[in-house]
Amino acid sequence: MRVAGYPDSYYAATAQGLHEYPRLDSKARADVCVIGGGFTGLSAALSLAELGFNVVVLEAERIGFGASGRCGGLIGSGQRKDVLEMEELFGYERSRVLWDLAEAAKTEIRNRVRKHAIDCDLQEGQLVGIHTPRYLGWAAELATALNERYDYPHTRSLSHEEVRSLVATDRFIEGFWDSHALTLHPLNFTLGLARAAREAGVRIFENSRVTGYTRSDPVTVSTAEGSVEAAFVVLGCNGYLGKLESRVAGRIMPINNFMIATEPLGRERAYELIRGRFGIHDTRFVVNYFRLSDDHRLLFGGGENYRAGFPSDIRGFVRPYMLKLFPQLGDVNIDYWWGGTLAVTVNRLPHLGRLKPNLYFAQGYSGHGISTAVIAGKLVAEAINGNPERFDVMADMPIHLFPGGTLLRYPGMVLGMLYYSLKDRL
Numbered sequence: 001m002r003v004a005g006y007p008d009s010y011y012a013a014t015a016q017g018l019h020e021y022p023r024l025d026s027k028a029r030a031d032v033c034v035i036g037g038g039f040t041g042l043s044a045a046l047s048l049a050e051l052g053f054n055v056v057v058l059e060a061e062r063i064g065f066g067a068s069g070r071c072g073g074l075i076g077s078g079q080r081k082d083v084l085e086m087e088e089l090f091g092y093e094r095s096r097v098l099w100d101l102a103e104a105a106k107t108e109i110r111n112r113v114r115k116h117a118i119d120c121d122l123q124e125g126q127l128v129g130i131h132t133p134r135y136l137g138w139a140a141e142l143a144t145a146l147n148e149r150y151d152y153p154h155t156r157s158l159s160h161e162e163v164r165s166l167v168a169t170d171r172f173i174e175g176f177w178d179s180h181a182l183t184l185h186p187l188n189f190t191l192g193l194a195r196a197a198r199e200a201g202v203r204i205f206e207n208s209r210v211t212g213y214t215r216s217d218p219v220t221v222s223t224a225e226g227s228v229e230a231a232f233v234v235l236g237c238n239g240y241l242g243k244l245e246s247r248v249a250g251r252i253m254p255i256n257n258f259m260i261a262t263e264p265l266g267r268e269r270a271y272e273l274i275r276g277r278f279g280i281h282d283t284r285f286v287v288n289y290f291r292l293s294d295d296h297r298l299l300f301g302g303g304e305n306y307r308a309g310f311p312s313d314i315r316g317f318v319r320p321y322m323l324k325l326f327p328q329l330g331d332v333n334i335d336y337w338w339g340g341t342l343a344v345t346v347n348r349l350p351h352l353g354r355l356k357p358n359l360y361f362a363q364g365y366s367g368h369g370i371s372t373a374v375i376a377g378k379l380v381a382e383a384i385n386g387n388p389e390r391f392d393v394m395a396d397m398p399i400h401l402f403p404g405g406t407l408l409r410y411p412g413m414v415l416g417m418l419y420y421s422l423k424d425r426l
């Protein structure tokens with residue numbers, strides 16, 4: 001089933017609670033104008049409304065049109081880099097604070113789902129499949145660190161045999177299990193956040209692309225047919241930012257990632273493939289990630305490109321990645337295929353900050369965007385409400401300009417990405 005305004009994805013076909021929001025066609029006023037209707041923008045808007053702010057959300061397309069409505073739905077624990085790397089970068093104390101913020105993100109997601117009764121198939125558990133001897137021993141070291149230094153006793157390393165008993169592929173030589181990681185239906189979670197925001201008094205406008213805003217106080221945010229005068233602006237456009245804000249564009253690189261959904265496999269075949277509803281990803285640079293849907297399909301993400309535009313045959317592009325892991329699925333039809341755009345930073349840490357006291361942004365979650373975007377939105381709200389401490393911890397992470405900045409970042413980045421994805425294949 002096609003849903004107007006959304007890519008033809010499995011998520012759109014199984015969307016719950018779609019709601020058509022109006023287009024902005026007049027002059028409005030608000031305390032805060034949020035640009036972007038994904039996890040970042042909606043989490044910020046909802047948290048701000050709960051704090052008593054009068055909020056407008058402007059979305060260029062439909063709610064969840066961006067990565068939030070298209071992504072894999074895997075919510076890993078911690079930041080994008082594991083605590084072993086974070087300790088090397090920042091030392092234990094800061095790594096611990098950032099770990100705790102990531103745990104707060106998972107709690108926020110669970111609480112939102114419960115409080116607003118969001119029907120988004122929230123499930124627990126994640127397995128990391130180790131694909132190369134380079135990572136042998138990593139799972140055990142990480143599980144020990146989390147248990148001993150982070151009060152997180154929910155992970156353990158898995159032997160090849162244990163992994164094989166959970167996932168029917170021979171490709172993983174070891175594994176890492178996290179029983180408190182999560183998965184969800186990302187579009188339904190996004191739509192649920194939007195409903196909750198609406199119910200909390202947020203005015204949401206779809207098909208209302210922001211064309212620019214003034215650098216004044218208050219700010220005037222313009223769309224083709226209307227405008228919003230607001231004391232604060234929050235930018236939550238991530239990989240879809242385009243040319244809207246050149247002052248932050250040079251620190252992120254938009255990249256495209258792709259997914260497929262098989263036909264329903266039937267309960268028995270699905271559970272022969274994966275013994276549960278947990279999420280799985282591997283340790284490749286261009287990561288493969290997958291899980292079962294509640295109607296027993298395999299939802300599989302793999303492959304990315306680094307240019308404007310998707311491959312003409314997304315199904316043909318992603319399917320070989322799936323067959324490499326699961327050659328036994330050669331006879332299975334692919335019912336849906338789609339792509340989305342996310343933003344990565346040079347060091348894969350998220351990029352949060354203020355361009356002016358009244359202009360906040362959060363972006364660059366580098367493939368770890370569900371939990372990070374949700375907590376980023378909440379922290380922006382806290383900061384606007386006068387409590388910037390937790391926001392500043394995230395905003396203090398060093399995020400470098402891509403070589404070449406906004407205009408010339410592509411060639412070097414693309415070469416780098418291609419180098420690492422080639423290493424995957426070797």
Ligand SMILES: Cc1cc2nc3c(=O)[nH]c(=O)nc-3n(C[C@H](O)[C@H](O)[C@H](O)COP(=O)(O)OP(=O)(O)OC[C@H]3O[C@@H](n4cnc5c(N)ncnc54)[C@H](O)[C@@H]3O)c2cc1C
Nearest residue numbers: 036038039040060066067068071072073074210340369370
């Ligand atoms: C295929 C894919 C798989 C992924 N898998 C995972 C995963 O399994 N786990 C995970 O944690 N992360 C994953 N990610 C990353 C994650 O989806 C993103 O980091 C996250 O959704 C970002 O949320 P966001 O709200 O910041 O941005 P988005 O959801 O991209 O939303 C930005 C919104 O801003 C709007 N916008 C842009 N410009 C304007 C404008 N001028 N005016 C008004 N609106 C505008 C866009 O239309 C868009 O709706 C994946 C991403 C992709 C693409």
